[in-house]
Amino acid sequence: MRQPYNYNHQVHQSQRSAFAALFLVLLPIFFPNLFAPLGRASPSLFSEWNAPKPRHLSLLEVALHWKTPIKQLFDLWSPLPNQGWKPCIDSADTPSLPERSQGYIQVFLDGGLNQQRMGICDAVAVAKILNATLVIPHLEVNPVWQDSSSFTDIFDVDHFINVLRDEVSIVKELPTEYSWSSREYYATGIRATRIKTAPVHASADWYLENVLPVMQSYGIAAISPFSHRLAFDKLPVEIQHLRCKLQASGTAVLRERTDDTEKERAGKFVVLHLRFDKDMAAHSACDFGGGKAEKLALAKYRQVLWQGRVLNSQFTDHELRNQGRCPLTPEEIGLLLTALGFNNNTHLYLASHKVYGGEARISTLRTMFPLMEDKKSLASAIELAEVEGKASLMAAVDYYVSLKSDIFISASPGNMHNALLGHRAYLNLKTIRPNMLLLGPLFLNKTIEWSEFQHAVINGHKNRQGQMRLRKEKQSIYTYPAPDCMCRA
Numbered sequence: 001m002r003q004p005y006n007y008n009h010q011v012h013q014s015q016r017s018a019f020a021a022l023f024l025v026l027l028p029i030f031f032p033n034l035f036a037p038l039g040r041a042s043p044s045l046f047s048e049w050n051a052p053k054p055r056h057l058s059l060l061e062v063a064l065h066w067k068t069p070i071k072q073l074f075d076l077w078s079p080l081p082n083q084g085w086k087p088c089i090d091s092a093d094t095p096s097l098p099e100r101s102q103g104y105i106q107v108f109l110d111g112g113l114n115q116q117r118m119g120i121c122d123a124v125a126v127a128k129i130l131n132a133t134l135v136i137p138h139l140e141v142n143p144v145w146q147d148s149s150s151f152t153d154i155f156d157v158d159h160f161i162n163v164l165r166d167e168v169s170i171v172k173e174l175p176t177e178y179s180w181s182s183r184e185y186y187a188t189g190i191r192a193t194r195i196k197t198a199p200v201h202a203s204a205d206w207y208l209e210n211v212l213p214v215m216q217s218y219g220i221a222a223i224s225p226f227s228h229r230l231a232f233d234k235l236p237v238e239i240q241h242l243r244c245k246l247q248a249s250g251t252a253v254l255r256e257r258t259d260d261t262e263k264e265r266a267g268k269f270v271v272l273h274l275r276f277d278k279d280m281a282a283h284s285a286c287d288f289g290g291g292k293a294e295k296l297a298l299a300k301y302r303q304v305l306w307q308g309r310v311l312n313s314q315f316t317d318h319e320l321r322n323q324g325r326c327p328l329t330p331e332e333i334g335l336l337l338t339a340l341g342f343n344n345n346t347h348l349y350l351a352s353h354k355v356y357g358g359e360a361r362i363s364t365l366r367t368m369f370p371l372m373e374d375k376k377s378l379a380s381a382i383e384l385a386e387v388e389g390k391a392s393l394m395a396a397v398d399y400y401v402s403l404k405s406d407i408f409i410s411a412s413p414g415n416m417h418n419a420l421l422g423h424r425a426y427l428n429l430k431t432i433r434p435n436m437l438l439l440g441p442l443f444l445n446k447t448i449e450w451s452e453f454q455h456a457v458i459n460g461h462k463n464r465q466g467q468m469r470l471r472k473e474k475q476s477i478y479t480y481p482a483p484d485c486m487c488r489a
Contacts, residue, residue, distance in 0.1 A: 052291070056446075058449075058450075066338055076341035077406065083428060083467065085487070086488075087485060089241045097168075102130055102212065102215050103215030104132065104178060105126065105215065105220075105223070106221070106222040107119065107126075107134075107222075108137075108140055108186075108222070109226055110140040111415075113149075113396055117247075121247055122229060124243070126207055126229075128239060128242055132221075133170070133171055135170075139151055139154075139392065149390040154396045163246070164246070167242055168242075181222060186224065191222075193222055194221075194223075198211075198225075199229070201228060204235055232471075243478075244481055247481075267347060271401060273351045273416055274330060274352040274362075275327060275411050276328075276329065276357075278356045281298060282302050321441070322444060324437040324440040327411065330362050331365065333411045336434060339458065340458065345371065349402075350373065350374040351374075398416075403424065407430045408430070413433075418476065418479040422479045425468065428466070431466040432461060435464055439457075469482075
């Protein structure tokens with residue numbers, strides 16, 4: 001295996017250009033309606049926040065000058081061995097649409113991109129259960145980012161319909177006689193065709209008993225809210241396979257249409273999903289070194305958003321970190337990456353929305369990984385301006401760059417981490433899950449030496465790099481596709 005991380009300055013510049021080219025080549029595959037598929041990734045600086053000094057200075061001083069052994073580099077960048085699993089999401093029998101649909105089904109999806117993606121898969125499954133015609137799902141405006149991204153901004157609608165043409169009937173819009181059934185219609189009063197009582201993780205029988213009669217009476221039913229409204233257990237095999245087929249369908253298109261030579265020219269790269277926004281920092285109730293001003297500001301933010309009802313608030317920072325319940329800071333994730341074998345020659349793509357504390361908070365991570373890129377560094381001002389206010393669209397860009405990376409790592413668990421963990425499992429790609437229970441106590445130890453820290457990190461992550469994990473009861477099929485949607489090869 002070649003080692004692509006020991007180049008002179010000129011080669012670095014060439015690699016950077018090629019990496020940018022790869023970034024641009026991938027985007028049109030999934031976003032045919034996106035003219036300039038790049039967006040704001042610049043972190044925002046909050047006035048109440050004071051940039052802290054490094055909190056792990058002794059580790060940082062070693063990490064900045066650490067030379068990764070060749071053997072460790074080789075092991076790190078080697079692909080996962082064949083684990084003996086393969087996708088099995090196609091029905092043994094040729095699927096066929098029923099002759100007559102029972103009516104139209106609408107869903108209104110809130111949350112962020114990855115929550116909406118799961119909702120879309122569930123909507124298709126519900127339409128199949130009910131023998132209904134699905135209307136292209138409506139994406140609600142994100143209340144946090146005031147995101148205006150629409151379904152057609154993010155997804156290839158024609159491909160979506162075509163992939164499922166033999167399984168579920170899908171229409172782009174309602175026929176004229178049902179044009180009254182809109183988001184505005186349901187926002188202005190109680191409507192007989194709206195289903196607003198769907199329980200979380202509802203069974204297939206619940207939909208047959210509660211939604212089907214509404215469709216049969218009125219020809220249409222609208223479900224809102226719809227996030228996490230379909231169970232993961234006790235569903236027919238063909239329904240589970242349909243959900244997985246939709247999740248994995250993008251992979252097939254990528255393989256057919258991506259020019260692999262672009263990736264070879266760009267070299268190997270890792271994607272870091274840095275989850276460190278203000279909401280997360282506040283909700284964690286942890287101390288991130290910003291002093292009294294930061295503590296007071298985050299406490300006020302908790303009061304405004306959650307009326308102070310945050311479970312973690314009853315614990316001390318030491319207790320939370322000892323339990324692995326504090327999100328990793330950019331400095332800490334940088335130390336983790338270095339201990340795992342990444343170094344200052346690593347091509348790292350930063351997938352992130354807004355980082356709490358802005359560039360000052362990221363500066364230590366950038367010093368450790370000077371070849372770090374993000375949407376902002378790879379886009380022009382014109383490209384950024386054309387996708388202003390479309391946070392979900394930008395999250396979609398991050399998602400598909402993450403899917404194509406050699407290695408993916410998320411600083412903390414969350415929807416994007418879970419979705420990519422499951423999606424990359426179909427491709428047998430390396431996906432590192434930080435061991436929070438290990439890292440919390442390690443970072444609390446202010447006298448730990450680098451050799452001890454690195455040894456603990458390496459041993460604690462040997463089996464957290466994409467090894468297949470079987471889904472347990474109540475766990476998400478989108479995070480753990482085996483054994484429901486994967487078979488022994």
